[in-house]
Amino acid sequence: MDNSTYVAISKLTALERQLDVTANNIANANSSGFKAERVLFESYLQKDDASLAGEGTNYVLDRGSYVDDTPGVVVQTGNPLDLALTGQGWFAYEMPDGRMAYGRDGQLVLDAQGQVTTASGAQILDLGGAPLNIPPEFAASVTISDDGVISSPEGGVMGQIGIFELPDRQTLSRGGAGMFVPNAEAQGLAPDETGSSVIQGAVESSNVQPVTEVTRLINIQQAYQHALNLVASDDELKKEMLTRIGRNS
């Protein structure tokens, strides 16, 4: 059986997925704390004939996608409740549906109850893993130190923003709104030991690199065209074969 068309199709499908992932990265070029997603390809070898060792057909499989966790650029905003993280640490949140999640979105607001939440309503957790509260009378005049300690203008300590270690990526799924949700077995929070620090009055912007993403678009398009050419020339070959065989008979 002639497999070349199917090999090309496996490549085309994988490229379409990669285009979707790239388009999502570009769409989130301005989402603060967003981490770009990358696609991993691998070949899937099918041996056509056992007697021909090492020969066979290689199909493309998009095995998975992974998160590019390089830090984004830290942009100064001057807002006292904008927090950027440096280093490998992550914030933890309690999402509106009660699940726990990790993220690096530090654009925080205070709700009417004095709870510190993100714009989409997820509450940030303190070092002990409980939702953080700031007494309403100190709102908007708090100072947050490098290690996340929140203090009032008079110097009283009101809590500490938790900086945690991100568990294995395989226990996390992306929950949207910049969140990484751990599965049922990985609920424990481990404080970050790598010396991450909080910068008050700044926001970590998305780590999407415009040039990389646009060049990736070009690569995807060219690879797609090559795979299509393969389909077309395979078609041509078969057509040619059919006409010649037809002529000889």
Place this chain on the structure above:
Amino acid sequence: MKALGIAATGMMAQQTNVDVISNNIANANTTGFKSARASFTDLIYENQSREGAVTAEEGTTRPIGLDIGLGVRSVGTLRLNTQGGLTQTESQLDLAIDGRGYFTVNLPDGDQAYTRDGSFRLSAEGQIVNHQGFEIDPGVVLPDNTTAVEISETGIVSAYVEGDPIPVEVGQLTLTTFVNDAGMRPLGNNLLEATVASGDAIPALPGDAGVGILRQGYLEASNVDIIRQITDLIQAQRAYEMNSKAIETADQMMSAANQIK
């Protein structure tokens, strides 16, 4: 191929971004205006193969999944409640709040609104009103033959009446604070209203702990940082172009696929 839809969400988000930025720039000279910033987050992910799924009987698991994000959405506009600069004016009824707090204004429909714009005037009846003629709350009425008004940092209004060198105390201005200033809803005309998100109005006197003081003869300028807005505008435009590039690529790929036969 979802790229078309994904890139479209990106373009819409950048349009919102440009709308917010241009409103900030338009209000660069509006008294007491607070600049806003659009905030974006990624949409949900389509999980095509799950991370941590068992790959063999030995209990090995898939280290990564295949997650395809479906674009971006705007979650809100954050109002930046930093202090604006104070500009000196010659008017006795111009007040700037140095610190936290809002003036309260009685709307004609009986509701109350809050403002940082302290450019007050007098009504025909001698009441202190804002530029739309809405009375401040609690109201202060100046005597008929007032020659000068003095408003202290703590909000005590004294009037000098013609022929009398000793001022008469005619009222006390108050301020209102909120737990979550960013949750107030803008009404236009420099007015904001309380919402469930902002919490209830907390009455306070100027100069109380955590509350600002009043500066007579000054107005609070907007806190719009023009340089910041222009650089944000450039970024938004380029991000918009990048998204349109993604649409173009998806379109050309589909067109190429259509042409193979």
